[in-house]
Every structure is written in C-alpha cells, then in structure tokens.
Amino acid sequence: MSAQPMPNPPSKLTVRQLEQSDATAVQQQSTDRGAAWISFRGSVPAGYVVLTTRHSMEFGGLDGFVDDLFVRPAFRRHGVGASLLTELFRECSKRRVLAVHIEVGSDNAPAQALCRRFGLSNNGRQLFTVRVA
Numbered sequence: 787m788s789a790q791p792m793p794n795p796p797s798k799l800t801v802r803q804l805e806q807s808d809a810t811a812v813q814q815q816s817t818d819r820g821a822a823w824i825s826f827r828g829s830v831p832a833g834y835v836v837l838t839t840r841h842s843m844e845f846g847g848l849d850g851f852v853d854d855l856f857v858r859p860a861f862r863r864h865g866v867g868a869s870l871l872t873e874l875f876r877e878c879s880k881r882r883v884l885a886v887h888i889e890v891g892s893d894n895a896p897a898q899a900l901c902r903r904f905g906l907s908n909n910g911r912q913l914f915t916v917r918v919a
C-alpha cells in the first residue's frame with residue numbers, strides 16, 4: 787500500500803518547519819539531509835517529527851527515516867501525529883524520496899496504528915544497532 791496522507795488537519799492545529807528559535811536539539815535537522823516540523827494547538831507546542839534521508843542501494847535513490855515522532859500526551863488522538871506525518875510525506879515527495887521507514891516497538895499499538903494509516907507496514911526485518919562513538 788502506498789502512503790495516504792491524512793486529509794486537512796483539524797482546526798486550530800498548525801504544523802510548521804522548525805526555526806532558529808526552536809529547541810536546539812532538533813533545529814539542526816532542518817538541512818539537506820533532513821527536516822523537522824513542530825505542531826501547535828493554538829500557541830502551545832503539541833508535538834514534533836524529524837525526517838532524515840540517505841542514499842539507499844535497495845531502492846536506488848533517497849530513502850527517509852522518521853527519526854523521531856512525539857506528541858505530548860495531552861494532545862494525543864486529535865490528529866497531531868497524522869498532521870505531522872502528512873507534512874513529512876509531502877516533503878519526501880518534494881525531495882523524490884523513494885521509501886520511508888520508521889522504527890516502532892512491538893508493544894507500541896498507537897504508533898503501529900498510525901503507521902498503518904500511512905501505508906507503513908512491518909516487513910519482518912529487525913534493526914540491529916551498536917553505538918560506535
């Protein structure tokens with residue numbers, strides 16, 4: 787199944803790319819190697835998502851990783867996560883990204899349900915990681 791961005795975000799919900807004035811931990815991600823978005827309900831930050839991209843031998847071009855996706859508990863189930871992913875997929879389309887990946891815990895039912903809404907599915911592979919620096 788291909789990605790199916792959600793329709794228009796709920797009213798009073800805005801999503802924009804990060805700016806210099808935003809938290810330093812994620813602002814450096816708005817580069818040619820990725821981007822990040824923050825969502826507001828009114829003027830209150832509700833959540834954020836970070837995209838990183840790289841060249842993929844498997845797909846023969848760019849692929850993207852949802853490096854982080856978080857919605858503050860009080861704002862969940864109001865379309866914030868879906869709005870953030872919609873912006874991320876829009877940017878991937880602009881950058882001609884060929885595939886999008888996300889790491890989701892096997893016990894994280896909310897994230898799994900959200901991912902399925904966007905066509906992301908479990909391909910049975912496991913991510914092995916070692917910190918090297």
Ligand SMILES: CC(C)(COP(=O)(O)OP(=O)(O)OC[C@H]1O[C@@H](n2cnc3c(N)ncnc32)[C@H](O)[C@@H]1OP(=O)(O)O)[C@@H](O)C(=O)NCCC(=O)NCCS
Binds near residue numbers: 853897
């Ligand atoms: C996963 C997470 C980002 C979802 O954000 P959210 O803003 O609550 O999601 P949305 O309101 O946009 O939900 C969109 C759809 O996803 C699915 N979904 C989201 N949360 C769900 C839940 N708790 N149970 C079942 N389905 C859920 C539903 O299909 C939902 O559509 P619906 O509300 O019309 O039924 C949020 O729960 C979160 O930040 N969790 C902790 C961090 C995390 O797990 N991040 C993802 C892994 S990196």
